[in-house]
Amino acid sequence: MKLAARVTQVTPSMTLAIDTKAKAMKREGIDVISFSVGEPDFDTPAHIRAAAEAALEQGKTRYGAAAGEPRLREVIAQKLQRDNQLCYGAENILVTNGGKHSLFNLMLALIEPGDEVIIPAPYWVSYPEMVKLAGGTPVIVSTTLENGYKITPDQLRQAVTPRTKLFVFNSPSNPTGMVYTPDEVRAIADVVVEQDLLVVSDEIYEKLLYDGAEHLSIGAVSPEAFERTIVSSGFAKTYAMTGWRVGFLAGPLPLIKATITIQGHSTSNVCTFAQYGAIAAYEAPQDCVQQMLDAFTERRQVILNSINAMPGLSCPKPDGAFYVFPNIGQLGISSLEFCDKLLDDYQVAAVPGIAFGADDCIRLSYATDVDSIRRGMDRLTTYVKSII
Numbered sequence: 133m134k135l136a137a138r139v140t141q142v143t144p145s146m147t148l149a150i151d152t153k154a155k156a157m158k159r160e161g162i163d164v165i166s167f168s169v170g171e172p173d174f175d176t177p178a179h180i181r182a183a184a185e186a187a188l189e190q191g192k193t194r195y196g197a198a199a200g201e202p203r204l205r206e207v208i209a210q211k212l213q214r215d216n217q218l219c220y221g222a223e224n225i226l227v228t229n230g231g232k233h234s235l236f237n238l239m240l241a242l243i244e245p246g247d248e249v250i251i252p253a254p255y256w257v258s259y260p261e262m263v264k265l266a267g268g269t270p271v272i273v274s275t276t277l278e279n280g281y282k283i284t285p286d287q288l289r290q291a292v293t294p295r296t297k298l299f300v301f302n303s304p305s306n307p308t309g310m311v312y313t314p315d316e317v318r319a320i321a322d323v324v325v326e327q328d329l330l331v332v333s334d335e336i337y338e339k340l341l342y343d344g345a346e347h348l349s350i351g352a353v354s355p356e357a358f359e360r361t362i363v364s365s366g367f368a369k370t371y372a373m374t375g376w377r378v379g380f381l382a383g384p385l386p387l388i389k390a391t392i393t394i395q396g397h398s399t400s401n402v403c404t405f406a407q408y409g410a411i412a413a414y415e416a417p418q419d420c421v422q423q424m425l426d427a428f429t430e431r432r433q434v435i436l437n438s439i440n441a442m443p444g445l446s447c448p449k450p451d452g453a454f455y456v457f458p459n460i461g462q463l464g465i466s467s468l469e470f471c472d473k474l475l476d477d478y479q480v481a482a483v484p485g486i487a488f489g490a491d492d493c494i495r496l497s498y499a500t501d502v503d504s505i506r507r508g509m510d511r512l513t514t515y516v517k518s519i520i
């Protein structure tokens with residue numbers, strides 16, 4: 133069978149592949165410790181589950197509006213005004229099957245063959261592949277350890293060409309955990325306005341911040357930046373709702389209308405009763421978020437202490453999300469080889485940095501219990517010492 137060119141250019145998600153292998157080893161009874169998955173290990177908070185159950189009982193089981201339940205669109209718009217100082221109305225919101233689907237809808241609505249999309253590396257695995265699926269060209273800009281893996285205003289300016297259509301901005305970042313400071317966001321916003329770019333701001337980790345780090349939405353910097361911003365986010369990471377598949381896109385009306393049309397012909401509405409869980413997530417007090425954040429804070433300290441004590445690794449301190457992204461460059465071994473051996477010989481799953489456009493790094497997710505983190509870091513230490 134001859135498959136479409138668009139799909140043969142795309143590589144399967146490496147994070148999902150590692151996770152599949154680790155899970156298969158576990159099924160064989162092998163004691164695998166996994167740092168590979170990018171999802172909270174907590175159950176979805178009880179009040180959110182209860183809201184979805186109640187919706188099921190009330191018959192919220194039918195097709196809904198392709199754009200999302202009206203109440204959820206309102207609640208999301210209110211949240212963006214309250215938390216992010218972004219002035220959207222409910223009509224500016226598209227409810228999607230997760231943040232991943234938001235970005236995919238956006239790429240389909242915006243990107244034409246030949247269009248360039250600027251993506252700072254290390255990047256989230258799916259950005260370049262989505263751009264390619266939409267027929268566009270990813271323009272990867274490599275950032276450095278010295279700059280905390282953040283793109284500089286000059287780097288962004290230099291990457292712009294007459295074909296540039298979009299810039300992908302992700303803070304807090306997956307995979308690095310880096311958070312752009314408000315001043316850094318303002319400096320990036322200045323370039324976006326000066327170069328008249330569109331920016332999609334992936335803010336899915338905005339609530340997972342440590343050590344007093346602050347999140348500033350790039351669209352809140354100025355009215356000129358707001359006009360050029362599209363926000364992508366979702367409920368998965370903040371509320372431990374990865375399997376629910378609820379996210380959203382917020383942006384200018386013509387764009388949102390276009391994405392509603394796309395969604396109307398592809399997925400129709402997001403699971404109706406799941407959207408009622410999402411409404412509860414935003415309407416209820418946010419104690420559950422703080423509780424999960426407290427747990428992440430402790431785990432982050434444990435994993436960072438271990439990594440900083442390991443010879444040959446260097447790791448900038450991440451201020452957000454639930455990942456560390458140590459550099460293994462000094463070990464003289466590719467990230468893929470490093471992670472393969474780590475899994476096969478030490479039963480520890482990590483994701484090779486090459487999946488994120490950084491072959492001298494690995495990604496470890498600390499969305500797992502402290503005991504597993506300690507045991508896993510002991511194994512990693514033994515492995516690293518064996519290489520050095």
Ligand SMILES: *Cc1c(COP(=O)(O)O)cnc(C)c1O
Nearest residue numbers: 230231232256306336366368379
């Ligand atoms: C997890 C993640 C998403 C989207 O997740 P969904 O489960 O689809 O909501 C988007 N961007 C980044 C950077 C992520 O890590």
